[in-house]
Amino acid sequence: MYICPMYSSELVKGTLRTIILKLLSENTKMYGYEITQKVKELTDDEIQLTEGALYPMLHKLEAEGAVETELVNIGKRVRKYYRLTNLGNEEAKEKVSEFLRFMDTMKNVLNHKNSFEPWLS
Amino acid sequence: MYICPMYSSELVKGTLRTIILKLLSENTKMYGYEITQKVKELTDDEIQLTEGALYPMLHKLEAEGAVETELVNIGKRVRKYYRLTNLGNEEAKEKVSEFLRFMDTMKNVLNHKNSFEPWLS
DNA sequence: GATGAATGCATAAGAATATTATGTATGGAT
DNA sequence: ATCCATACATAATATTCTTATGCATTCATC
Numbered sequence: 001m002y003i004c005p006m007y008s009s010e011l012v013k014g015t016l017r018t019i020i021l022k023l024l025s026e027n028t029k030m031y032g033y034e035i036t037q038k039v040k041e042l043t044d045d046e047i048q049l050t051e052g053a054l055y056p057m058l059h060k061l062e063a064e065g066a067v068e069t070e071l072v073n074i075g076k077r078v079r080k081y082y083r084l085t086n087l088g089n090e091e092a093k094e095k096v097s098e099f100l101r102f103m104d105t106m107k108n109v110l111n112h113k114n115s116f117e118p119w120l121s
Numbered sequence: 122m123y124i125c126p127m128y129s130s131e132l133v134k135g136t137l138r139t140i141i142l143k144l145l146s147e148n149t150k151m152y153g154y155e156i157t158q159k160v161k162e163l164t165d166d167e168i169q170l171t172e173g174a175l176y177p178m179l180h181k182l183e184a185e186g187a188v189e190t191e192l193v194n195i196g197k198r199v200r201k202y203y204r205l206t207n208l209g210n211e212e213a214k215e216k217v218s219e220f221l222r223f224m225d226t227m228k229n230v231l232n233h234k235n236s237f238e239p240w241l242s
Numbered sequence: 243g244a245t246g247a248a249t250g251c252a253t254a255a256g257a258a259t260a261t262t263a264t265g266t267a268t269g270g271a272t
Numbered sequence: 273a274t275c276c277a278t279a280c281a282t283a284a285t286a287t288t289c290t291t292a293t294g295c296a297t298t299c300a301t302c
Contacts, residue, residue, distance in 0.1 A: 011223045013260060013288080014134040022231055033279050043226045053260055055281060077268055077279060096231050102132045103224050105164045110143055110217050134259080134289060154250050174289055176252060198250060198297050249298070254291100261286070269278075 012047060016057050018099050019049075021084070021092035024067065029083040032058060058082055066091055133168060137178050139220050140170075142205070142213035145188065150204040153179060179203060187212055 023035055030038070036049045061067045066088030070081045084092060144156055151159070157170045182188045187209035191202045205213060 011135050011139075011220060014132050015227065016259080018132075019230055031279080033277095037278095039230065042230050044229075046226050047230075050261065051279090051281080052262070052283090056259085059281095074279090075268070079279070099132060099227070099231060103227070105167050106136065106220070106224070108165075109140055109160065109163050109168075110220060137288085152250080154248095171290065172250090172252080173254090173291070177288085180252095195250090196297070200250070243302100245300100245302085247298100247300085250296085252294080254293080256292100257288105257290075259286100259288085262284085264283080265281080267279085269276100271276085272274085 015099070016049065016053055017061070018095040019047075020054075020057060020061065021066070021088060022096050024082060024084045025089060025092040025096075029070065029081040031079045031081050061088065136220070137170065137174055138182070139216040140168075141175075141178060141182065142187070142209060143217050145203060145205045146210060146213040146217075150191065150202040152200045152202050182209065 019039060020035060023038055024030055027038075032051075032054055036051075036054060039047050039049055058067070062069060062082070065085055067082045068085055070083070072079045072081055140160060141156060144159055145151055148159075153172075153175055157172075157175060160168050160170055179188070183190055183203070186206055188203045189206055191204070193200045193202055
């Protein structure tokens, strides 16, 4: 988990909660490690969640009532599954919608017409 | 400057540096207050930079050599203009390009095909 | 000519969130 | 036997932001 990420970390900041909620909204239940792997897969290794950020956020979501947990024994190991509550499902919709809107807004700043930007394809 | 922003603040986090560099890359020189107003204008009031975040970031960019400053007297007030150095101009391109790439990556996570999302248009 | 809003800078205390580092343990492959 | 992947967790630290505050000028308006 200590591999250099493709993006400077500051960009990924603030999106962790949204990412988790979104993934849980389409998978009924997931466990922490599974989430990290799914994000790696979906982003072609460009976003790699760190455990030190992921687990505290999952615990926080649980404390807030956005997710519920279920412990499952896998051999001698205990796997902790998370699933969205109704509250969490509502928040997932809001967060995703808000992020997409935010991206549109940012385009107005970064794609601004009054400049020549050869790096924008 | 203490007006409730449209976006939950965590999303805007991590984009301040990119926003400043981008605006300076198309305006030759700008001062702090002008940047806040330009962002408000470009985002239709949806992103409102706070002074407590803006000024420290400008000072940091200067300390890093990404921007240079020029003090200009306006009546009895002193206005502090910032302009990009060559280094800052390079970073501006990188940051904008990186952010656009990041948005594409996030779409793969948030727009993921395996779900029904009526709120996406 | 007083008063408030806008302009314009700055910093400090605290909160939030991430990185980095570490710890523990199981399971599979070489 | 050793290494890597799986799987959880927490603590110290760093970064970055919010909130609050301070100072001062300029302009409108009452």
